[in-house]
Amino acid sequence: MGQTIPEKFNDLFEKRVFASLATLMPDGSPQVTPIWIDYDGQYVLVNTAVGRQKDKNLQHDPRVCVMLLDPENPYRYLELRGRVAERTLDGADQHINKMAGKYLGQEVYPFGRPGEVRVIFKIAVEKVSSLG
Amino acid sequence: MGQTIPEKFNDLFEKRVFASLATLMPDGSPQVTPIWIDYDGQYVLVNTAVGRQKDKNLQHDPRVCVMLLDPENPYRYLELRGRVAERTLDGADQHINKMAGKYLGQEVYPFGRPGEVRVIFKIAVEKVSSLG
Numbered sequence: 001m002g003q004t005i006p007e008k009f010n011d012l013f014e015k016r017v018f019a020s021l022a023t024l025m026p027d028g029s030p031q032v033t034p035i036w037i038d039y040d041g042q043y044v045l046v047n048t049a050v051g052r053q054k055d056k057n058l059q060h061d062p063r064v065c066v067m068l069l070d071p072e073n074p075y076r077y078l079e080l081r082g083r084v085a086e087r088t089l090d091g092a093d094q095h096i097n098k099m100a101g102k103y104l105g106q107e108v109y110p111f112g113r114p115g116e117v118r119v120i121f122k123i124a125v126e127k128v129s130s131l132g
Numbered sequence: 133m134g135q136t137i138p139e140k141f142n143d144l145f146e147k148r149v150f151a152s153l154a155t156l157m158p159d160g161s162p163q164v165t166p167i168w169i170d171y172d173g174q175y176v177l178v179n180t181a182v183g184r185q186k187d188k189n190l191q192h193d194p195r196v197c198v199m200l201l202d203p204e205n206p207y208r209y210l211e212l213r214g215r216v217a218e219r220t221l222d223g224a225d226q227h228i229n230k231m232a233g234k235y236l237g238q239e240v241y242p243f244g245r246p247g248e249v250r251v252i253f254k255i256a257v258e259k260v261s262s263l264g
Contacts, residue, residue, distance in 0.1 A: 018206045020152035020199055022162035030154035030162045032199040034209050067152055067164040071203075074150045077166050 003125045005039065009078045012068040013039040016103050021046060022065040023057035031057060036099045037068065043122035044080060047096045050089075050117040058084050058121055066123065076132025085124040092118035135257045137171065141210045144200040145171045148235050153178060154197040155189035163189060168231045169200065175254035176212060179228045182221075182249040190216050190253055198255065208264025217256040224250035 019037035022030050033054065038045040044066055048054045058064065062084035070076040096118050100109040112118075151169035154162050165186065170177040176198055180186045190196065194216035202208040228250050232241040244250075 016206075018201055020154075020164050020201075022152075022154040022164045022197065024160070024162060028156070028160055029195040029213060030156060030197040031213065032152050032154045032164065032197045032211060034199065034201050034206065063161040065154065065162040065164045067166065069150055069152075069166050074148075074166065079164060081161065081163065 002042070003082075003128050005044075005078070005080070005125060005128060006130070009068075009130065010039075012070060012078055013037065015071065017068050017071060020067045020069075021054065022067075023054055024061040024063060025053075025057060026060055028061075036103050037066065038095070038099060038102075040122075043085060044082070044125060045095065046121040046123060047092060047099055047118055048121070049113075050119050055119060059087065064123055070132070073132060077130065079129040080123075080125045081127040081129075082123050082125040084121050086120075086122040088120050088122070089117065090120075092120045095120055134174070135214075135260050137176075137210070137212065137257060137260060138262070141200075141262065142171075144202060144210055145169065147203065149200050149203060152199045152201075153186065154199075155186055156193040156195060157185075157189060158192055160193075168235050169198065170227070170231060170234075172254075175217060176214070176257060177227065178253045178255060179224060179231060179250055180253070181245075182251050187251060191219065196255055202264065205264060209262065211261040212255075212257045213259040213261075214255050214257040216253050218252075218254040220252050220254070221249065222252075224252045227252055 018034040096109040150166040228241040
């Protein structure tokens, strides 16, 4: 249950890395979008808005792959395969503000739309592959 | 049959963009790796080595997603969903050398292993999504 991410890759979660998140469409085909990414030491955290394709896909099939490419060395990367362990609205607003701090240097997430509800997916990592 | 990629995104194929390629594992779960990418005006071209996970996955299920993030603007990206139209060894050695020119500024691909056989996957784009 749950693979640990090697500490030598911690920097990829500290830098402003735009991770590639692959989810599965309802027909089983893959979809990839760039995302802000976080890691709490146990789960990889993905914060999105309720009702988006990612949200729909992850509720339909919990299997994901997250790939982080080192922006300073494209021949160094981390690939994490796993599945959603939890979907929660709790703390999602605070968390997206934290992410805005990391990625934008702003205290409050500036891209929210009227009525948007944020949601966190906690992803349990089952397989770690890496290069570099 | 086949979507055209908007010309405004041609630069993403001219720059040294490391695309994220999502394929499907035999159990249907997604896998993502960073790849060198090419576009011949009709097909998106992926060059890999025979026997690699990508090669196995694409022969098992032709459905893919390729995402190109602008290295100069992470809020600009192109997402291409489609499927393998052709798998061929023809011209694959010349093509990987061309890619080495683009990505490394070298005339000959330097990372080949003894006995390695290169293969090109020609991907027909069925759906284009983009931001920016």
